Amino acid sequence: MSATHEVFNQPAPLADVNLFSGNRALQDAIRFNALGLDTAPLQALGALAGSAEMQRHARLANVFTPQLKSHDRFGHRIDEVEFHPSYHALMTAAAEAGLHGTPYAAAEQASGHAHVKRAAGFMLFTEAEPSILCPISMTYAVTPALRDNLAIHRDWAPKLEARAYDPQLKVWRDKTGVTMGMGMTEKQGGSDVRANTTRAVHDGRDDWGERYRLTGHKWFLSAPMCDAFLVLAYVEGLGEGGLSCFFLPRVLPDGTRNTLRIQRLKDKLGNQANASSEVEFDNTVAWLVGEPGRGVPQILSMGTMTRLDCALGTSGLMRQALSIALHHTDQRQAFGKRLVEQPLMKNVLADLALESEAATALSMRLARAFDRAGEEHESLLARVLTPIAKFWICKRGSAFAQEAMECLGGNGYVEEGGEGIPARIYREMPVNSIWEGAGNIMALDLLRALRKGDVAGALAHELAPARGQHAALDRAIDALPMLIDAHASETTARTLARDVALIVQAALLAQTAPAAVFGAFCDSRIAQRHDVFGTLGAGADVDAIVARAMPV
Incomplete structure (x- = not known):
């Protein structure tokens, strides 16, 4: 009995490729x-x-x-x-x-x-x-915070820095490597952590310093199988000024299990492989990290690290979605041509490539500021680039994923096989925008950053190398001080975050990208107000942009 039809004009999955050499x-x-x-x-x-x-x-x-x-x-x-x-x-x-x-x-x-x-x-x-x-990122963020308790840092840092993973719940000294998480938000407060109700009662002092017993809950404790967590609780007797940071291990130094009641796992839109949980503390043992009442500043320092990862993660997802779209359209035929040769599809792909490259440029520039945190200019840049990168890159992620999915048509919407990855990307995109402070929190944080130090001067210095390369960008840089003054209120803080992000991205592309990429980005995002992918002007060199972005 013969087959009813032959399968053809279906692209091969994008697999067994080097993601670095093609980027x-x-x-x-x-x-x-x-x-x-x-x-x-x-x-x-x-x-x-x-x-x-x-x-x-x-x-x-x-x-x-x-x-x-x-x-x-x-x-x-x-x-x-x-x-x-x-x-x-x-x-x-x-x-x-x-x-x-x-x-x-x-x-x-x-x-x-x-x-x-x-x-x-x-x-x-x-x-x-x-x-x-998620647990990898949290371990990255909390490792330096442990320096505020030198005894714990002495014992745990070598395991946190080790290139090893050990999933067993054992005392830290018996493990090759450990991971850490964070538990900050509670159901009644969310981002408003000062509304927390978890209480900490002093329980003596030992080799790790001041020991406490915690009673309360956390609404989001992601990756509950981590070896330890940094959590927030109010120190009993200090009132509303006592919100403090505590180190809470799953296994205590004597090898017994600490009390961490996992109430349930979250049923989430995406982020499916990671476990996010609701937990309760019942006389749970924890050690003070830092000074009592300094919990919020410590959270903000850790949040800076995880917000970098939100921008990096979205940039990585953008690149993955773009690569799949390019790979698919390079093989799929429609109306007598490969999809990638169709003028309108080429415009969409080139536009996505611009967005992906700009996200990469901004995220990696922020990472450099972390490497040079001891320099005043870099410290100021880290303070201002963190909220704008987190806000703008993550905000663009979901729209980007949808457009890339459209490039595959129905194949992008299904869950099966290699071609099912775009659906997973689409579900994953919103988490980076929401986690560690959604859009409003980031816009407000940008306003706070602009009030500390000469951030405007740091931005001007950072943008200076791009001057003279595109008229619209020059005008935007000149107008930046007025833009900051005009939007220095909560009502329009999102507008400011968007516009600063675009100007910084354009200035970075002037120094890292070919003229075709830089010019098309400035024309579409700076000279005009870009509102939908696939609307690049006739002067854009879409062939060069697409060729540069090809993954293989």
Whole structure:
């Protein structure tokens, strides 16, 4: 019996490709921000992240989602989350790549480019599987915060910096590597952490300093199988000024389990491979980190790190979605031509490529500021670029993913196989915009940043090299001080965040991208107000832009 039809004109999946060697925008951003950086580890990570094996692990980790095991079969409370083996394979690969606490190791710091190198690796791994990077990102963010408790930092830093992953709940000294999470928000307050109700009662002093017992809850405690968490609680007796930061391990120094009651796992839109939970503390042991009442400033310092990762993660997802769209349209035929040769499709693809490259340029520039945090200019830039990068790049993510999905038509909407990745990307995009402060929080944070130090002067210095290369950009740079004054209120803070982000992105592309990319970006985003993808003007060199963005 013969087959009813032959399958043809269907693209092969984009697999077993090197994600680093095919990403020219990322390579140029690295040269600009970390000249002389040894990229051999990134080449190796690019090959691993682009492999069919990693794609298989990503698919399985998202299909077979985490399962809460509150009790064992004898009725004992265990509060564990069970993951598919592919989750652990992905976590192992991310830890071995040094994407968690490794940049703080002395050997990495000596290179001067530890955060840029890690940022590039984080973007590459995002293309393999983004949701497992939540505990990786939190470990990156909290590692330096532990310096506010030198005894805990002494014991835990070597394990946090190790290129190893150990999923077992054991005392820290018996593990090859550890991960850490954060628990800040509560159901009644969300981003308003001062509305928290968790209380901490002093319980003595030991080798790790001031010990407390916590009673309360956390509405979002992501990755509850981490080895320890930094959490917020009010110190009993200090009133409303007592919101403090505490170190809460899952396993206590004597090897017994700490009390962490996992109430349930969140049923989320995306981020499926990662477990996010609601938890309760009941006489739970924790140690003070930093001074009592200084919890909010400590959160803000950690939030800066995770907000960088939100921008990096969205940039990585953009690149992945773009690569799949380019790969698909380069093979698919319609109306007598490959899709990539159709003029309107080419316009869409080129426009997506501009957005992706601009996101990469801004994210990597922010990472460089972290490497040079001791310099006043870089410190000011980190303060202002963090909220605008988090706001604008993440805000563009969902629209970007939808447009890239449209390039595949119905194949982009299904969940199966390699072509099902765009649907997963689309579900994943909103989390980076929401997590660690949604759009309004970022816009308000930008206003706070502009009040501290000569941030306007730092921006002017940063934009100066781009002057004289595009008339519209020159006008925008000249008008920036007036723009800041005009939108220095909460009502229009989002407008300011958008416009500053676009100006900075354009100035970076002037220094890192070919003329075709820079010119088209300024024409569409600076000279005009770009509102939908695929509306580049007739003068844009879409052929050159698409050719540069091709993944293979």
